[in-house]
Amino acid sequence: MAQSIGAYNNVSVEPKEGVEINVRGLKKYFKEIKAVDGVDLQVKKGELFGLLGPNGAGKSTMIRMLTTVLTPDAGTAIIAGLDLRKQRVEIRKLLGVCPQEIVIVETLTAEENVTFVAQMHGIPTPLAKQAASRLLSQLNIAGRKDRAKNFSGGMKRRLNLAMALIHNPKIIFLDEPTAGLDPQARRLVWDFIRDLKNTGSTIILTTHDMVEADVLSDHIAIIDQGKIIAQGKPQELKEKFGTGNILEIQFLHQPDLDVVKEKLQTLPFITKVSDVGEQRVLVSFSGGLKNFVATLQQGIVEHINEVENISFRQNTLEDVFLHLTGRRLRE
Ligand SMILES: Nc1ncnc2c1ncn2[C@@H]1O[C@H](COP(=O)(O)OP(=O)(O)OP(=O)(O)O)[C@@H](O)[C@H]1O
Ligand SMILES: [Mg+2]
Numbered sequence: 001m002a003q004s005i006g007a008y009n010n011v012s013v014e015p016k017e018g019v020e021i022n023v024r025g026l027k028k029y030f031k032e033i034k035a036v037d038g039v040d041l042q043v044k045k046g047e048l049f050g051l052l053g054p055n056g057a058g059k060s061t062m063i064r065m066l067t068t069v070l071t072p073d074a075g076t077a078i079i080a081g082l083d084l085r086k087q088r089v090e091i092r093k094l095l096g097v098c099p100q101e102i103v104i105v106e107t108l109t110a111e112e113n114v115t116f117v118a119q120m121h122g123i124p125t126p127l128a129k130q131a132a133s134r135l136l137s138q139l140n141i142a143g144r145k146d147r148a149k150n151f152s153g154g155m156k157r158r159l160n161l162a163m164a165l166i167h168n169p170k171i172i173f174l175d176e177p178t179a180g181l182d183p184q185a186r187r188l189v190w191d192f193i194r195d196l197k198n199t200g201s202t203i204i205l206t207t208h209d210m211v212e213a214d215v216l217s218d219h220i221a222i223i224d225q226g227k228i229i230a231q232g233k234p235q236e237l238k239e240k241f242g243t244g245n246i247l248e249i250q251f252l253h254q255p256d257l258d259v260v261k262e263k264l265q266t267l268p269f270i271t272k273v274s275d276v277g278e279q280r281v282l283v284s285f286s287g288g289l290k291n292f293v294a295t296l297q298q299g300i301v302e303h304i305n306e307v308e309n310i311s312f313r314q315n316t317l318e319d320v321f322l323h324l325t326g327r328r329l330r331e
Pocket of ligand 1: 030033034035053055056057059060061062100208
């Protein structure tokens with residue numbers, strides 16, 4: 001009997017309403033290296049899915065399998081209703097892929113590079129030129145009319161991005177789209193990606209930059225040593241695995257900690273009060289900013305005297321990664 005869609009060996013995955021990419025048991029080993037070691041994930045239609053992990057975690061290997069460049073050792077996926085194992089050509093047509101390694105023709109200009117890719121997609125030249133000009137100006141490289149070999153690394157990366165998107169793909173894979181960009185170019189690309197999200201495309205983005213993952217993603221999967229170790233909305237992850245949001249209170253004089261504790265611990269959401277010296281006290285909170293605001297409304301300042309300054313530090317995804325692995329994202 002013929003196997004149904006999404007079934008491969010003993011693994012099967014069903015098409016699911018609202019889910020653009022449904023991955024089950026995906027594996028890729030390179031000899032003893034378990035690059036991707038049994039990954040399940042679901043990417044909803046129209047969402048930006050961030051795959052966050054340190055160097056060597058398996059992000060690019062995941063992308064290569066989902067974009068049909070590499071054949072998985074085990075597992076499978078359904079992408080836009082198509083079977084990754086059996087409908088590679090059809091899947092390929094729906095994708096826009098910006099690989100981690102820059103692939104451009106150095107002897108062509110930026111516009112020529114983009115229109116060259118457009119031709120391969122069968123887009124008529126006048127339309128291709130229009131779209132290329134729009135993309136290049138959004139990415140702030142329209143001013144460069146010379147050959148791409150003269151471009152800086154950051155410009156080449158932005159050109160690579162334009163080339164991946166010229167055909168308005170329905171599903172977009174961006175492998176470390178801001179690697180090597182200066183802070184200004186990084187922000188420009190973030191804005192560009194946000195605009196891209198508004199067009200309704202589904203985007204899978206890899207990064208080892210926790211701020212990038214946090215600000216852009218609707219949903220994040222944290223990958224480490226080929227395995228997904230946590231996933232959820234950025235705020236959910238920070239609330240679940242973070243060390244707690246922290247309020248730092250700077251006093252005018254060294255306070256009596258017992259008195260401060262006694263007063264603060266009557267307030268909701270406060271989990272810990274600790275003295276860190278130099279007239280400073282750290283107050284740990286459960287939950288997010290909302291709880292902090294609720295506590296402020298209860299009049300935290302009125303409960304203690306002689307405060308010089310109060311600052312608030314929210315959990316970061318770095319805290320989440322540290323909590324889960326005992327390591328920092330960048331070591
Ligand atoms: N073609 C290959 N042959 C052998 N080993 C490979 C190959 N491709 C990847 N690997 C190994 O698989 C592991 C995962 O690599 P991968 O490139 O997927 O990581 P990554 O998360 O993308 O890392 P980075 O942030 O550095 O890009 C690494 O140990 C890597 O050395
Ligand atoms: Mg990579």
